[in-house]
Amino acid sequence: MKDLYIYNSLSGKKEKFRPIQDGHVGIYVCGPTVYSNVHLGNVRTFMSFDLVFRYLKHLGYKVRYVRNITDAGHLENDADEGEDRIAKKAKLEKIEPMEVVQRYTVDFHETLSKFNFLPPSIEPTATGHIMEQIEMIQKIIKNDFAYEVNGSVYFDVIKFNTKNKYGKLSKRNIEDLIHNTRSLEGQSDKKNPQDFALWKKAESQHIMRWPSPWSDGFPGWHLECTAMSTKYLGESFDIHGGGMDLKFPHHECEIAQSEACHGNNPVNIWMHANMLTLNGQKMAKSTGNYIIPNDFLSGKSEHLTKKYSASVVRFFILQAHYRSVLDFSNNALLASEKGYNKLMDAINILPNLVINKVSSGFDLELWIKGCYKAMNDDFNSPILIAELFRVVKFINQVKDGLAGISDKNLKSLIYHINIFVFDILGLKNEIELGTEFEGKLKETVDILIKLRAEARLNKDFDLSDKIRDRLEEIGIQLNDGKGGTTFSIEKL
Numbered sequence: 001m002k003d004l005y006i007y008n009s010l011s012g013k014k015e016k017f018r019p020i021q022d023g024h025v026g027i028y029v030c031g032p033t034v035y036s037n038v039h040l041g042n043v044r045t046f047m048s049f050d051l052v053f054r055y056l057k058h059l060g061y062k063v064r065y066v067r068n069i070t071d072a073g074h075l076e077n078d079a080d081e082g083e084d085r086i087a088k089k090a091k092l093e094k095i096e097p098m099e100v101v102q103r104y105t106v107d108f109h110e111t112l113s114k115f116n117f118l119p120p121s122i123e124p125t126a127t128g129h130i131m132e133q134i135e136m137i138q139k140i141i142k143n144d145f146a147y148e149v150n151g152s153v154y155f156d157v158i159k160f161n162t163k164n165k166y167g168k169l170s171k172r173n174i175e176d177l178i179h180n181t182r183s184l185e186g187q188s189d190k191k192n193p194q195d196f197a198l199w200k201k202a203e204s205q206h207i208m209r210w211p212s213p214w215s216d217g218f219p220g221w222h223l224e225c226t227a228m229s230t231k232y233l234g235e236s237f238d239i240h241g242g243g244m245d246l247k248f249p250h251h252e253c254e255i256a257q258s259e260a261c262h263g264n265n266p267v268n269i270w271m272h273a274n275m276l277t278l279n280g281q282k283m284a285k286s287t288g289n290y291i292i293p294n295d296f297l298s299g300k301s302e303h304l305t306k307k308y309s310a311s312v313v314r315f316f317i318l319q320a321h322y323r324s325v326l327d328f329s330n331n332a333l334l335a336s337e338k339g340y341n342k343l344m345d346a347i348n349i350l351p352n353l354v355i356n357k358v359s360s361g362f363d364l365e366l367w368i369k370g371c372y373k374a375m376n377d378d379f380n381s382p383i384l385i386a387e388l389f390r391v392v393k394f395i396n397q398v399k400d401g402l403a404g405i406s407d408k409n410l411k412s413l414i415y416h417i418n419i420f421v422f423d424i425l426g427l428k429n430e431i432e433l434g435t436e437f438e439g440k441l442k443e444t445v446d447i448l449i450k451l452r453a454e455a456r457l458n459k460d461f462d463l464s465d466k467i468r469d470r471l472e473e474i475g476i477q478l479n480d481g482k483g484g485t486t487f488s489i490e491k492l
Contacts, residue, residue: 004059006239007323007378009247009270010169014378019238020268025061026237027053028229028267030246031123033070034104035085038111039290040313040328041276041283045243047314047426048273048322048379050117052241054424055375065120066232068225069108071101072126072208072218084218087207097208101127111293114310116426122232126224130210133219133227136261137198137212145260149189151201151215155256157194166256169270170248196253198223222253226266229254235262241271245282276317277327278303291328305330308337311428315340318381318425339389344431346392347421350414353398353405361403362394364413371420384420391417445476449485452478 004017019025029049032038046067056063071086090097126133137153140146145160146153157166161174174194201215202208209216219227229237235258242251251270258266276283283290291301299307316336320326367387374383391413397403405413421427448467455463468478471487479486 002373002376004376005378006269006271008268009272010267012171015269017238017269019061020236023060023062025056025063025239026233027056027063027065027239027241028225028233028237029065029067029120029240030225030242030250031068031070032104032108033085034101034108035089036104036285037292037294038104038108039283039285039292040296041243041290043111043115043293044276044317044326045273046112046117047115047317049241049271050426051318051322051379051381051424052239052271053118053120054426055379058419058424064122064233066122066124066229067120068228069101069105069123069125070221070224071098071105072130072224084206084208090207114297115293115314116310116428118426124228124232126219126228127208129224129227129231130219132231133223134199134212136223136227136230136257137219139261140198140257143260143263146198147191148214151217152189152197153199153214154190154195155198155253155260156191157196157256158192160256160260164256164259167252169252169255172248172252196220196222196249198257222250223257225250226254226257226261229266230258230262236264236266236268238267239269239271240267241273244272244274247272271322273322274325277325280327283328296333303328303330304333308333309430311430312337312340314425315343315385315427319385321378321380321382323378339385340427341431343388343392343421344429346395347417347429348431349399350395350410350417353395353410354401355407355410356404357406359404359406359409361397362391362405364409367391368412368416371416375424381425384425388417388420445471445487449478449487453485 005014006017007013008015027049029046031046032042049065049067053063053065086097086100089100093100137146140155141148141153144156146155157174160166166174197220199212199214199219200217202217206218209218229240240251240254247270255266258264278289278291281287281289291303293310293313295301295304296308296313297310299305312333313336316333317326319336319339367390370387370390371384374380374387377383394403395413398405422429448471452464452467455461455467471478476487
């Protein structure tokens, strides 16, 4: 098996993966701010790193995967001023902020479970690590890279940049790094417009607040991730991931905070998943241009013509490389559904293939190497899927007698296709599980029940009895009751 190469956003190139500690990998991924339902764009980002997590585990690494929950909220548009998103939602719904947090944390977990995500190793919350954040601020102040003004603490970007390089991840010059040029309340507290908040003094109406040496307030958004990643992965770890939109300012600020606190580079490889677009625009809650995952499962969306299984949606997302923009359309999803069904149909016929003494028509070992080559090239899931459809063609050829497969190769094929499809891509065999079939079966039997009811109403008892008897022959028992007719399946 060849070496794994990962695209590093910091260096701008693919690099051979060398973990800091042999056999162990530490990953931190920025999790959701739990003030609303996650949308499909969020799911795509987390799915990208679920794929990374799955593949590293498959390669035999002991992986500590940390994905946080931002439950302290942060200010609108990620600025230093404005209204806390969680507090804003709480006001609108007239509930406590932590009720908002609980509701949407549960929704986040339920959604990811539907799409067959592996749970992270550790899932820390921002509110559970206030002390760690205060301690980190104190260290940064001690190192002379932060200052306190009127109960708030700000990171001194200009001073930091004299000894370090602020902007190296986003490739921006210090002159271009003004977060917000508008005149904002509290802006005058800063030495420089580029400075960002480490701690904000809470206004009297701000509910979510904690005591600190500087004021009753709340931590800066950037600081939360730095404190939690450091606690669970150390001052330097292997991989930090998140959406492309977090590269600046969030991840840039994380680097600066870590270097200001500990004096060293915190992360070896920075990974960024690209956007999911809808109608050619970034999918985002703030603009209203988004679809929530449950819409796909129910089909209740103006953008959809039908409902889709979670595995079909997962398959659709993984058909694009995590660093490429993926544009959503119903037609694209329909095409993905056809491809997914074709893949599962091929997997389902594997046990029934006729075995030959020798294999012919396909180089299985070369195919296996091709699958690993795809994943070792920066987790290239679309190339892996293309390789899977190469073997699907071969499976159908064997079924039709146009190619042959030996017993040894069949066992190897079953083993490896299960690894790539289910363990690494994280798909489920919905067809095998019967979910799609059962839905269609129910619809069909319901139609026959209605036809039988109409026949009885028209006193056509011969037709009524014929429908009942024929269904009974294939193991479907009709049960007439006061509330109408139901059915049960005795055998298939």
